Amino acid sequence: MRTTEICVIGAGPAGLCAAIAARDMGARVTCVDSGDRPGGQLVKQTHKFFGSRAEFAGKRGIDIARILAEQIENDPLVELMLESTVIGFYDDGAIGIERDDALTFLKPARIVCATGASERMLAFPNNDLPGVYGAGAVQTLMNVYGVRPGKAVLMVGAGNIGLIVSYQLLQAGVEVAAVVEAMPQVGGYDVHARKIQRAGVPILTSHTVKAVHGTRTVEGATVWALGGDFRPIPGTEQHFQVDTVCLAVGLTPLADILWQAGCRMAYVPELGGHVALRDEDYETSRPSVYVAGDLAGIEEASSAMLEGTIAGLAAARSLGHSTPDFDERLAAARADLAALRGGPKGEKVRRGLDRLMRLGREVGVVA
Amino acid sequence: MRDKPCQESRTHGRIPGAERRARGPCVVMECFEDIPCDPCHDACRQGAIRPFDDLNHLPEVDFDKCNGCGACISVCPGLAIFVVDETWKDDLAVVRLPYEFLPLPAPGDVVAGLDRSGRRCCTAKVIRVEKTKRHDRTAVVWIEVPKALSMEVRHIRVGGSARGLHEG
Amino acid sequence: MTDARITTHPILEFKEGRKVRFTFDGRELDGYEGEPIAAALHAAGVRVLGESPKLKRPRGFFCAIGNCSSCLMTVDGRPNVRVCTEKLREGMCVTTQRGKGVLFAND
Numbered sequence: 001m002r003t004t005e006i007c008v009i010g011a012g013p014a015g016l017c018a019a020i021a022a023r024d025m026g027a028r029v030t031c032v033d034s035g036d037r038p039g040g041q042l043v044k045q046t047h048k049f050f051g052s053r054a055e056f057a058g059k060r061g062i063d064i065a066r067i068l069a070e071q072i073e074n075d076p077l078v079e080l081m082l083e084s085t086v087i088g089f090y091d092d093g094a095i096g097i098e099r100d101d102a103l104t105f106l107k108p109a110r111i112v113c114a115t116g117a118s119e120r121m122l123a124f125p126n127n128d129l130p131g132v133y134g135a136g137a138v139q140t141l142m143n144v145y146g147v148r149p150g151k152a153v154l155m156v157g158a159g160n161i162g163l164i165v166s167y168q169l170l171q172a173g174v175e176v177a178a179v180v181e182a183m184p185q186v187g188g189y190d191v192h193a194r195k196i197q198r199a200g201v202p203i204l205t206s207h208t209v210k211a212v213h214g215t216r217t218v219e220g221a222t223v224w225a226l227g228g229d230f231r232p233i234p235g236t237e238q239h240f241q242v243d244t245v246c247l248a249v250g251l252t253p254l255a256d257i258l259w260q261a262g263c264r265m266a267y268v269p270e271l272g273g274h275v276a277l278r279d280e281d282y283e284t285s286r287p288s289v290y291v292a293g294d295l296a297g298i299e300e301a302s303s304a305m306l307e308g309t310i311a312g313l314a315a316a317r318s319l320g321h322s323t324p325d326f327d328e329r330l331a332a333a334r335a336d337l338a339a340l341r342g343g344p345k346g347e348k349v350r351r352g353l354d355r356l357m358r359l360g361r362e363v364g365v366v367a
Numbered sequence: 368m369r370d371k372p373c374q375e376s377r378t379h380g381r382i383p384g385a386e387r388r389a390r391g392p393c394v395v396m397e398c399f400e401d402i403p404c405d406p407c408h409d410a411c412r413q414g415a416i417r418p419f420d421d422l423n424h425l426p427e428v429d430f431d432k433c434n435g436c437g438a439c440i441s442v443c444p445g446l447a448i449f450v451v452d453e454t455w456k457d458d459l460a461v462v463r464l465p466y467e468f469l470p471l472p473a474p475g476d477v478v479a480g481l482d483r484s485g486r487r488c489c490t491a492k493v494i495r496v497e498k499t500k501r502h503d504r505t506a507v508v509w510i511e512v513p514k515a516l517s518m519e520v521r522h523i524r525v526g527g528s529a530r531g532l533h534e535g
Numbered sequence: 536m537t538d539a540r541i542t543t544h545p546i547l548e549f550k551e552g553r554k555v556r557f558t559f560d561g562r563e564l565d566g567y568e569g570e571p572i573a574a575a576l577h578a579a580g581v582r583v584l585g586e587s588p589k590l591k592r593p594r595g596f597f598c599a600i601g602n603c604s605s606c607l608m609t610v611d612g613r614p615n616v617r618v619c620t621e622k623l624r625e626g627m628c629v630t631t632q633r634g635k636g637v638l639f640a641n642d
Contacts, residue, residue, distance in 0.1 A: 034601060035600065036620075036622075046546040046547060047444065048406075048442075048443075048444035048503070048505070049444055050402060050404040050445070051403055052403070052422055053405075053409065057404060057405065057406045057444065058409075058444060059503075060504075060546070062546075062547070118598070118602055119598065128587070129592075129593065129595070130583050130584070130594065130595025131595060132595075132597070133595070133596070133597060133599075134598050136599065136600065137597060137598050137600070138599075140599040140600060140619075141573075141574060141599055142541065145549075145570050145571065146540060146544075146547070146551070147541070147574050148538075148539045148540075148541060149577070171467060171468060171469075171544065171545050171546065172541050172544065173541065189400060189402050190399060190400040190402075191397075191398060191400070191402070191443075191444075191445025192445065194445075194447065194483065195445075195446050197483060197484055198481055198482070198483050198484070198485050198522035199481075199522060200481065200484075200485025200486075200524075216582075216583050216593050217582045217583060217593065254602075302403075339403060339422040339423070340403045340422065341403075342403070342421065342423050343402060343403055343421075343422075343423030344401050344423070345401070345402055345403075345423075346423075467545045468545055469544070469545050504545060504546050
C-alpha cells in the first residue's frame with residue numbers, strides 16, 4: 001500500500017495552497033487532480049483578481065495558477081498526480097485513484113479535500129440542446145483551448161461568473177446579446193457589470209429564460225420578465241437570435257467524497273448546498289479529513305486560497321510538523337480571510353458560515 | 368477615519384469636481400461598491416490614494432496630491448479607474464481608459480466614444496496607447512473627446528471589435 | 536482552421552499542437568494534437584456529439600471537464616469516452632454513439 005502524509009484532492013486554488021502550506025511545514029504531500037494541468041478553474045480566469053497582496057490582487061488568475069504550481073513542482077516533498085481521479089474513499093481511510101484506466105490505492109494520514117464545485121442547471125424547455133453550455137465549459141473551450149463557443153451568446157446569470165464570462169466572450173470576439181438575471185439586482189460586483197455595460201451588453205434584471213429554440217442545436221432564446229413574486233409576466237417576451245446560451249446560475253459543492261467518507265453534512269443554501277460541518281481548522285466530523293475552497297462553501301477563489309492555506313497548515317501541524325512562523329502564518333490567513341468576507345458582498349457567506357458553525361457546535365464538530 | 372463608508376457620498380473622494388478638473392489631469396474612480404480590493408493604493412506613487420483601513424472600504428483620493436499620472440488605471444481589477452484632462456485644449460479633453468480588446472487602436476485612429484451603457488456618443492481621436500510590461504496586458508488608451516463629454520465617454524469601439532446590442 | 540478558432544486574443548496566447556487528421560462518422564476533419572476531441576469537433580462546427588438513449592434528443596458537451604457525461608462518444612471502437620477531456624491523436628476514429636455502447640462486439 002502506497003502511503004503519504006497528506007493527500008490533497010484537487011489542485012485548484014484551495015488544493016495548491018493547502019499543498020504549499022503543508023509542504024512548507026515539512027509534510028510529505030500527494031496532490032491529486034483529474035485535470036491535465038494544475039490550477040483548477042484558475043487556468044481560465046483571464047481577469048485580474050481582487051483582494052489584497054496576500055491573495056495576489058491585481059494578478060490574473062491564469063498567472064496565479066502558474067505561480068502556485070511553480071511552488072510545488074519539482075519539490076521532493078510533493079508528488080503532483082495529474083489526470084488522476086479519486087473515485088473512492090474506504091473505511092480505513094485509503095482512497096482509490098483512477099489513472100490511465102487503472103486503479104491504484106493510496107493511504108494518507110490526512111486528507112485535504114478541495115474538489116471544488118459543479119455548475120447548477122436551470123429548468124426551461126430545450127435546456128438540453130447542444131449550445132446550452134455551463135459557464136465553466138464556455139471558459140474552458142474559449143480560454144484554455146482557444147475555440148469560441150459560438151457567434152452570439154445569451155448569458156443567464158449576473159453573478160460574478162456570468163459577468164466575467166460575458167466580458168471574456170467579448171474579448172474572444174463573441175457577441176453577447178444580453179445578460180439575464182432573475183433577481184431584481186446584479187449579484188456580482190458592480191465594476192464587473194460596468195465593464196460589459198459600457199461595451200454595449202444590456203443586463204436585464206428580473207428576467208429569466210422562457211425557452212430555448214432549435215431543432216438540433218440552439219437557434220434562439222426567448223426571455224421574459226419576472227414580477228415581484230418571481231412569476232413570469234406574459235407579454236414581456238423578448239427574442240434573441242443566439243447560437244449559444246450560457247448558464248451561470250450558481251455552483252454547488254462537489255462533495256461526493258465527503259459523503260462517502262461519512263462526514264456530517266449540512267444543507268446551507270448561502271454556501272451553495274450541502275457542505276461538511278467542520279471546525280476552525282477546516283477539519284470535518286471525520287477526523288483527519290479536511291475541506292477547503294468551494295467544497296467548503298461557494299466563495300471567490302481568493303477565499304479558497306486562504307482556506308487551503310489554513311487546512312494545509314492545520315493538517316501538517318496535526319502530524320507533528322512545526323515551523324517557527326506557524327502561529328503567525330495561520331493568524332494572518334485567518335485575518336485575511338475575515339477581511340475578504342468582511343464587506344457587504346460577504347454578508348451572505350458570513351450568514352452561511354454562522355449557521356454552519358452553529359450546527360457544528362450543536363453536534364460537537366466545533367469545540 | 369472612514370469607518371462608515373456606506374454613509375458617505377459614493378462620489379466624494381472618487382469623482383473630481385469641475386473645479387479640480389479645470390486645474391489639470393486627475394483620476395476618476397468609478398468604484399462605488401464596498402468590495403475587498405486595494406491594489407490602487409499600492410500603485411499610487413503620489414500618495415494620493417489613501418491607505419485602506421479596511422480592505423472593503425472604497426478608495427479615497429486626495430485630489431490635491433493626484434497629478435493624473437494614471438499609474439493606477441491598469442492595476443485596477445475592476446477596470447474602474449480613468450484619468451480625465453480637461454486642460455488639454457480649448458474645447459477638447461483627454462480621457463485615458465483601460466482597454467483589453469483587440470484590435471488595439473493606434474495613435475491618430477478615429478474611434479467611436481461610448482458612454483457607460485455602450486451607446487456611441489462621439490467620435491474620438493486616439494492620442495496615445497500605453498502598453499508596457501507594467502500594464503500587464505491592460506492597455507491604457509488616451510482619446511481626445513469634446514470637453515462636455517469628458518465625464519461621459521468611458522469606452523471605445525475600434526473597427527469591428529466585439530459589441531453588445533447597442534450599435535454605434 | 537475555422538472562424539471558431541481564436542487566432543489573436545488581448546490576454547491569452549494559444550500554443551497549438553501539431554495539426555492532425557481524424558474522422559468523425561467517416562468525415563475527415565482537422566484538429567490539434569492533444570486538445571480535447573470535443574474542442575476539435577466544435578472548431579469544425581460539430582456541436583451535436585450524441586443522442587439521449589431514450590428520446591434520441593441531440594446531446595452536446597455541457598461541463599467540458601469530464602464530470603457530466605453529456606459528451607459520450609465512441610472513439611476507436613471504445614464506447615462512453617468523454618470527449619471533452621479525451622485528447623485528440625492522429626487518425627482517431629470518432630463516431631456518434633447509439634445506446635449505451637457495446638464493449639466486446641468483436642469477441
